[in-house]
Amino acid sequence: MNTLNHFDTPQLELLHRGKVRDSFRAPSGERLIVVTDRLSAFDSVLETPVAHKGAVLNRLAAFWFDKTRHIIPNHVISLPDPNVTLAREAEPIRVEMVVRHYLTGSMWRGYQQGQRSFSGVTVPDGLTKHQQFPEPIVTPTTKEESDREITPENLVAEGWVTAELYEQMRVKALELFNFASQWMAERGIILVDTKYEFGLYEGQLMLIDEIHTPDSSRFWSADDYARHPEAAEQMDKEYVRQWLIAHKQDGQYPRALTPEVSAEATRRYLDIYERITGAPLPIGNDDVQARIVGNLVRAGIMKDADVKAKTL
Template identity: 65%
Template sequence: MNILTNFTTPQLEKIHQGKVRDSFRIDAKTRMIVATDRISSFDFVLKTPVPGKGAVLNSLAAFWFENTRDIIDNHFIKLLDPSISLVREAEPIRVEMIVRGYLTGSAWRGYQNGKRSVSGAPIPEGMTKNQAFPKPIVTPTTKEKNDREISPEDLVKEGWVSAELYRQMEEAALKLFERGSKMLAERGIILVDTKYEFGLIDGKLALIDEIHTPDSSRFWSKENYEADPENAEQLDKEYVRGYLLKNKKDGRYPDTLPPDVVQETTRRYREIYRMITGKTLPDVEGDVLARIRHNLVQQGIIKDSFVAIIMGSKSDLEHCNKMKAVVEKYDVYCELRVVSAHKNGEDIPRVTADYHTSIEPGAVIAVAGRSNGLGGALAANLPIPVISCPPFSGKEDIMLNVNSSLMMPSGTPAATVVDAKNAALLALRSLNLPRLRHRFDREIAELKEQLRQADSEVRGRA
């Protein structure tokens, strides 16, 4: 699969899902940010993803974070994958600092209608479309359900930031814009406008989110702009916005992109990355999920697989812990959950949501006695192996209640194993991982050898 639309794993807690990026808690000090291939425009997410887009955004932001750290500290720690970054936790400031070098986009549309300021920043009379400002202007907006332009004075008055903090943000934003403009000009690119977001780390101002990417910035070809300023070639997400505007009908934008627009968008994103960094990203035709799984496992962020043990009652915890101990001995992530098929079966989709599309392979062990509806309910709703292991109290309990686990409706493939250790081992074998197959082969060979030795000893020929 070469598209990353969602990242899910039961091993990490998702703490935020944005239009494009998803955040997962690593610990109290760090989080993992996944840049997906989702694309948004005009404040909504399109149904059509753009292959490789997330890797461009994330890797390009990492490039700029490293090349601007001397101006202001930032939250970036390291790349875990072209699409994923490890960052420090920060207290976000709910303000976007937009720096504009040229009169274009919404500022130009407002100017045509007689508007001569943006967020309190004055715009001179007599300017033309795409003309450069005498010097870059800062036009902040609030970060809320519907972002709004706001002057620095009103930001302070409404309590978004203090006057001193705003001064620091404005100073940093202008220096970052100057650095970006200079570096990009050397590569034949004009940084037209961009946005910066800041937060506090240990009480100090730091740059967060992203910087100088095709999603957060507007880029023009310098050569093209000099030849025809009003029709400069755009090297950013504006290509998608243009398609949506052109195909708007009855006041509504299309929510999907045709294959040729997707392909061209991918090409543009990858090309801007190459132009800026001088490097190329992994081929978008590769299996992005396999690549991500490998990279996260190699760096110790996740295990290569999981087994979920779901019990119908907390009273089954001792039985479940026996299986958990076996699973963890094989270096497989194991989590315990509680949900009853009969008492709160409506929660099964919520409890098992991550298992459907998890980046790593997994299996489920269902623990419920008497009338076991849990194993069947899980097997009917999950695309991964489900094994029932009821917490029988003895042989009589087995004889009375085992049929509720053995007899499943058609299309409900739940296996049943009575012994807790065997249930855990079957779950592990169902993962079909090469490293586990090799280990089980060794254990089988060791068991055979032990039996041969026992035979020799009993026979008296040891």
């Protein structure tokens, strides 16, 4: 199955190659973000790309950016290709605004070990795994080599943000979360937790990065949660994480997925896209690399389709 592992072209300056996204400088000065099919788990990029994953992430994020424009402006200018976003160059704020509505994941692991304060939010004793909080809570982290929990007061004291800017981010993060939670609830999906990233553009707060995707959020089926809440299965890339855990040897996770696991991961990404948007992701058997080049040429971002990008 045709996949996109890396994107390179001599025509565009490479700004950054992340775990999943490759960023370039567009001729107009904006940022061109190519979302690949790479999959990251446990702070490592696997050797096996997952077909259509990049298009799911890019188009689903674009779907949500469009749906939430009434809450806050975002960095999207256009989508010249299903895997590509042309974005405004905002100054990123090095804080992740993590919003949680259920006790799960790393927070549950800390809770089991006696932790009761999370980024300045105190939760009571006696809670159970996957229990819903009365209201969503915001537990920010820093964006560093290794992200760390931090209180809003320490974010301000360490100079990450001003108190006024943090409060803007907190309010907008909760507005975004509540809007998406209601949307998904109507479609039988629980938005368990997610993270938001913001930047400043011409002095104004702007939503950047991605929003409500399977890589940045945790989803549960509402029916599954109602039947057995403490064992509700995640509708995101947790399936791959659990496979890696089950096949760990000598303290090392597998570096590659089997064809069967990769195919199932693709099915799950396509399924969550359709369940959220109400329409299947348009997919084809075309060469993703060639398609991107052709679309960038038509958008005036690249000059000549004969100048080929290459896959590493």
